[in-house]
Amino acid sequence: MSEACSGCSSTAQGGCGGSGAQDLEAMAAQKRLKDNLARIRHRIVVMSGKGGVGKSTVAANLAAGLALAGKRVGLLDVDVHGPSIPRLLCLDQSKVDVEGDLIKPVMWGDNLKVMSLGFFLPNGQQAVIWRGPVKIGFIQQLVGDVEWGDLDYLIVDCPPGTGDEPLSAVQLLNPGAHALVVTTPQAVAIDDVRRSLGFCAEIGIPVLGLVENMSGIVCSQCGNIEELFGKGGGEALAKEMAVPFLAALPLDPQVVRSGDEGWVYIKHHPERPTALALRPVIDAALGLDAAKA
Numbered sequence: 330m331s332e333a334c335s336g337c338s339s340t341a342q343g344g345c346g347g348s349g350a351q352d353l354e355a356m357a358a359q360k361r362l363k364d365n366l367a368r369i370r371h372r373i374v375v376m377s378g379k380g381g382v383g384k385s386t387v388a389a390n391l392a393a394g395l396a397l398a399g400k401r402v403g404l405l406d407v408d409v410h411g412p413s414i415p416r417l418l419c420l421d422q423s424k425v426d427v428e429g430d431l432i433k434p435v436m437w438g439d440n441l442k443v444m445s446l447g448f449f450l451p452n453g454q455q456a457v458i459w460r461g462p463v464k465i466g467f468i469q470q471l472v473g474d475v476e477w478g479d480l481d482y483l484i485v486d487c488p489p490g491t492g493d494e495p496l497s498a499v500q501l502l503n504p505g506a507h508a509l510v511v512t513t514p515q516a517v518a519i520d521d522v523r524r525s526l527g528f529c530a531e532i533g534i535p536v537l538g539l540v541e542n543m544s545g546i547v548c549s550q551c552g553n554i555e556e557l558f559g560k561g562g563g564e565a566l567a568k569e570m571a572v573p574f575l576a577a578l579p580l581d582p583q584v585v586r587s588g589d590e591g592w593v594y595i596k597h598h599p600e601r602p603t604a605l606a607l608r609p610v611i612d613a614a615l616g617l618d619a620a621k622a
């Protein structure tokens with residue numbers, strides 16, 4: 330006879346046995362998380378002080394770039410506020426499969442596995458209001474219950490800011506995680522990126538580097554890069570905070586078009602200035618693997 334437990338949702342034979350079984354379930358979840366992480370050589374958490382700076386764009390193109398370089402890559406979109414990775418990789422019609430207890434990631438090409446909250450939402454719907462603990466449980470689940478397999482890299486598109494959500498995402502992946510901090514010239518000016526870098530120092534996560542996005546604009550006529558907001562703020566700050574400055578990425582209208590029209594920027598435009606400027610970011614990630622090999 331199976332009876333629903335009043336303490337949890339279990340209807341397993343004989344009930345769940347109360348809190349003891351809940352503890353067991355939590356322990357099992359922890360173990361799955363640990364086992365999964367043990368099979369991932371490098372974890373890179375892409376973060377930013379605020380939204381709209383191009384964090385997802387950088388995460389998606391970094392992940393695709395590593396995959397195109399032959400690495401086994403996972404891309405995990407835990408930005409519950411705006412899961413945009415499916416769209417950026419042209420996977421927004423995809424839905425996830427669940428096999429037994431395991432969630433199967435969506436494939437982009439042969440060696441990039443993608444998981445996003447977006448895959449679970451009805452098409453086009455993004456506004457979900459989640460309470461803190463639900464979000465954090467969800468993040469844990471997307472690391473522990475997804476069939477990532479053996480990966481060289483897991484790239485994580487974090488929620489923006491320095492609050493509870495990015496903190497819990499980083500803590501799940503630490504030790505052994507690296508941060509990639511994305512900012513813009515304007516955000517440097519308002520000190521927002523200083524907070525992000527301070528956050529990394531506080532929680533003890535090494536910074537792979539700083540990327541200044543929307544740094545000038547690629548002219549649609551001649552391809553020259555025009556400065557819009559002044560240059561060098563990100564680089565100076567990186568120097569001051571003793572973290573590598575990896576790239577200044579100009580605004581490229583093709584980045585917006587690719588996101589909207591269903592092709593992946595770094596794959597279709599590898600010779601555009603912004604794609605070339607992304608190379609050192611990909612190389613820095615590749616360097617982690619070379620150092621460990």
Ligand SMILES: Nc1ncnc2c1ncn2[C@@H]1O[C@H](COP(=O)(O)OP(=O)(O)O)[C@@H](O)[C@H]1O
Nearest residue numbers: 380381382383384385386579580581584585588
């Ligand atoms: N270098 C760039 N050139 C042109 N558009 C960009 C660039 N980086 C980001 N964008 C655009 O800016 C918007 C916000 O980028 P997104 O990656 O979604 O930011 P975030 O994840 O930080 O909120 C998107 O429409 C994206 O296409």
Ligand SMILES: [Mg+2]
Nearest residue numbers: 384385408413
């Ligand atoms: Mg985003």
Ligand SMILES: [Zn+2]
Nearest residue numbers: 548550551552
């Ligand atoms: Zn021009």
